Amino acid sequence: MSETTMQADGGYYTAENHGPFERHGLGALELEEGGVIPDCQLAYTTFGELSPAKDNAILMLTWYSGTHGILAQTYIGEGHALDPSRYFIVVVDQIGSGLSTSPHHGAGPAFPRVRIGDDVRAQQRFLRERFGIEELQLVLGGSMGGQQTYEWAVRFPDQVRRAAPLAATARVPDMNAIYVDALCDALTADPAFAGGDYGSSEAMAAGLARHARLIAILGYSTEFWAQECWRALEFESAGAFLEGFVIPYFAPMDPNDLLCQAWKWQHADVGRSAGGDLAAALGRIRAKTFVMPIDEDLFFPLEDCRREQAMVPGSELRVLNSISGHLALFGLEPEFVAQIDRNLGELLAS
Amino acid sequence: MSETTMQADGGYYTAENHGPFERHGLGALELEEGGVIPDCQLAYTTFGELSPAKDNAILMLTWYSGTHGILAQTYIGEGHALDPSRYFIVVVDQIGSGLSTSPHHGAGPAFPRVRIGDDVRAQQRFLRERFGIEELQLVLGGSMGGQQTYEWAVRFPDQVRRAAPLAATARVPDMNAIYVDALCDALTADPAFAGGDYGSSEAMAAGLARHARLIAILGYSTEFWAQECWRALEFESAGAFLEGFVIPYFAPMDPNDLLCQAWKWQHADVGRSAGGDLAAALGRIRAKTFVMPIDEDLFFPLEDCRREQAMVPGSELRVLNSISGHLALFGLEPEFVAQIDRNLGELLAS
Numbered sequence: 001m002s003e004t005t006m007q008a009d010g011g012y013y014t015a016e017n018h019g020p021f022e023r024h025g026l027g028a029l030e031l032e033e034g035g036v037i038p039d040c041q042l043a044y045t046t047f048g049e050l051s052p053a054k055d056n057a058i059l060m061l062t063w064y065s066g067t068h069g070i071l072a073q074t075y076i077g078e079g080h081a082l083d084p085s086r087y088f089i090v091v092v093d094q095i096g097s098g099l100s101t102s103p104h105h106g107a108g109p110a111f112p113r114v115r116i117g118d119d120v121r122a123q124q125r126f127l128r129e130r131f132g133i134e135e136l137q138l139v140l141g142g143s144m145g146g147q148q149t150y151e152w153a154v155r156f157p158d159q160v161r162r163a164a165p166l167a168a169t170a171r172v173p174d175m176n177a178i179y180v181d182a183l184c185d186a187l188t189a190d191p192a193f194a195g196g197d198y199g200s201s202e203a204m205a206a207g208l209a210r211h212a213r214l215i216a217i218l219g220y221s222t223e224f225w226a227q228e229c230w231r232a233l234e235f236e237s238a239g240a241f242l243e244g245f246v247i248p249y250f251a252p253m254d255p256n257d258l259l260c261q262a263w264k265w266q267h268a269d270v271g272r273s274a275g276g277d278l279a280a281a282l283g284r285i286r287a288k289t290f291v292m293p294i295d296e297d298l299f300f301p302l303e304d305c306r307r308e309q310a311m312v313p314g315s316e317l318r319v320l321n322s323i324s325g326h327l328a329l330f331g332l333e334p335e336f337v338a339q340i341d342r343n344l345g346e347l348l349a350s
Numbered sequence: 351m352s353e354t355t356m357q358a359d360g361g362y363y364t365a366e367n368h369g370p371f372e373r374h375g376l377g378a379l380e381l382e383e384g385g386v387i388p389d390c391q392l393a394y395t396t397f398g399e400l401s402p403a404k405d406n407a408i409l410m411l412t413w414y415s416g417t418h419g420i421l422a423q424t425y426i427g428e429g430h431a432l433d434p435s436r437y438f439i440v441v442v443d444q445i446g447s448g449l450s451t452s453p454h455h456g457a458g459p460a461f462p463r464v465r466i467g468d469d470v471r472a473q474q475r476f477l478r479e480r481f482g483i484e485e486l487q488l489v490l491g492g493s494m495g496g497q498q499t500y501e502w503a504v505r506f507p508d509q510v511r512r513a514a515p516l517a518a519t520a521r522v523p524d525m526n527a528i529y530v531d532a533l534c535d536a537l538t539a540d541p542a543f544a545g546g547d548y549g550s551s552e553a554m555a556a557g558l559a560r561h562a563r564l565i566a567i568l569g570y571s572t573e574f575w576a577q578e579c580w581r582a583l584e585f586e587s588a589g590a591f592l593e594g595f596v597i598p599y600f601a602p603m604d605p606n607d608l609l610c611q612a613w614k615w616q617h618a619d620v621g622r623s624a625g626g627d628l629a630a631a632l633g634r635i636r637a638k639t640f641v642m643p644i645d646e647d648l649f650f651p652l653e654d655c656r657r658e659q660a661m662v663p664g665s666e667l668r669v670l671n672s673i674s675g676h677l678a679l680f681g682l683e684p685e686f687v688a689q690i691d692r693n694l695g696e697l698l699a700s
Contacts, residue, residue, distance in 0.1 A: 173576060178575075191541060210539070222648065226523060226657075238527075
């Protein structure tokens with residue numbers, strides 16, 4: 001079922017924009033919300049070689065609007081903890097990312113509702129079918145990638161030796177869920193949205209820009225703005241940074257794809273595996289877990305992360321310091337990435 | 351020119367909703383942005399008696415969407431530092447508040463742009479004309495009331511003996527200005543807005559609700575949501591709190607009035623009095639100033655307040671602790687109001 005072709009989509013969701021990738025067809029994926037994806041394709045890319053004993057695999061998962069490209073560029077390579085000379089690193093793009101099966105591939109607004117748990121089950125099947133991987137040395141990811149990391153550690157405790165949820169919680173905080181409502185509303189309230197039949201991202205420019213501005217407001221910390229950290233990107237004003245960087249970043253994306261991801265983000269809750277009991281679900285984790293919040297994060301605040309970390313047996317809280325807030329994950333600050341590398345290095349050595 | 355009649359507006363902007371008030375007509379008010387308000391009326395209310403020497407006057411100023419009613423209820427009275435048995439306390443509703451001259455009184459979207467400095471100049475004339483007050487023992491206010499407080503202390507350094515800007519900065523932080531853009535956009539992007547000729551607040555229900563949700567997201571702190579502080583108001587969920595409290599609070603307000611206030615908020619900058627030099631402007635202050643930020647405030651963050659405080663000669667930083675964030679100003683936590691009373695008591699005794 002594996003394919004090694006590039007994605008055929010024109011426009012934004014291409015290997016040219018996101019780096020080379022392959023796709024693996026899983027056939028039908030039954031979804032927790034009751035729908036089905038008839039021919040579910042996961043986009044992925046790998047770094048390094050799988051050992052004959054298949055005991056050096058790491059899985060990294062993507063965040064909202066992000067793909068394997070930014071992760072590879074920022075976190076993977078010689079000199080990083082995620083070193084392809086030692087590990088076989090698999091990055092899987094989430095369903096709805098635009099690279100794995102997504103609304104814009106055809107179903108549009110009729111695309112079924114997908115949960116983090118659907119992604120994780122699909123990823124587990126993929127790793128087994130494609131590579132015969134039954135155990136992961138490390139599962140990690142930032143933001144929605146961290147939500148998927150928690151879901152992996154709770155659902156498959158015997159297959160995850162180590163876990164590193166970065167800038168994420170296992171259950172979405174209320175404030176964050178309300179905020180995601182506003183993000184979705186920015187898209188769906190655009191008169192051009194037309195119930196999801198908007199035709200093109202260009203037609204949705206106003207809604208996508210509104211959505212981008214909201215991402216910027218909470219995505220960065222209060223001090224990012226106060227200290228004008230956007231000057232590092234050579235902008236002259238906060239407004240120019242929004243118009244020249246944040247808005248263009250989202251402009252080519254497909255709104256239905258974003259909405260698919262946003263719904264997953266907003267409904268993330270590993271407690272669903274334990275009848276709604278978050279502590280019971282987190283108590284199942286057997287992975288050595290470093291919970292790694294960002295100190296100034298307004299999406300997944302430090303205190304929320306700290307409370308969950310206390311429920312994960314044997315886990316450690318490793319606070320990442322960054323003036324940027326949540327979007328520090330993009331790696332503009334070398335020292336931020338170095339903190340992650342130091343923590344991951346220690347975790348992988350344990 | 352003084353009137354003692356109640357406002358004639360039906361609906362929301364009445365003494366029944368906001369507590370009794372009077373109005374004072376200033377005649378024409380020339381505006382800094384070049385327009386004019388032909389018959390500018392300031393709504394106000396007073397507590398206590400002005401001493402024969404006119405040396406016991408305190409001026410308190412209103413925040414975005416708020417009026418004298420919430421201030422009187424929360425901060426003024428026996429047992430508070432703002433004690434009418436000792437002080438003559440004047441609360442002036444800002445231009446655009448719906449009680450003082452505002453877009454909904456007739457001009458609608460043609461209402462001219464008003465700056466914080468216009469309010470402050472109008473207030474100074476009013477105090478002189480109506481009461482013969484030339485010196486204020488204390489000027490204070492929270493949020494936009496704090497912006498006005500800074501403007502008073504910079505423009506009229508000889509008339510302000512003490513100043514207490516609460517949860518406010520003298521120059522609007524970039525992040526906050528971008529956020530206010532989103533608030534305004536929530537109103538103006540509503541298809542019912544029709545360039546400001548929407549007819550009624552009811553017609554603008556969707557935009558007003560969108561605006562209210564955005565206020566809630568940053569108005570409260572991350573821990574307010576995490577600790578479910580809305581339970582103190584007897585709601586069952588964060589969503590019920592939004593639908594039953596935050597959205598209904600804004601629903602009857604006039605969008606053009608809110609937009610008038612929002613523009614002032616967004617463009618607040620005392621540095622304009624000194625050719626754009628914030629430090630030079632703040633250096634003019636002669637009032638004994640207690641800068642009082644709220645530790646978890648996401649509108650006017652602590653660090654922004656701290657940097658400005660360092661520019662105000664002889665000032666002190668008095669940090670207010672509240673889990674609620676910016677909207678702690680509404681006074682739901684008695685201990686928060688007690689902190690303000692202790693600081694104001696000390697300031698007034700100095």
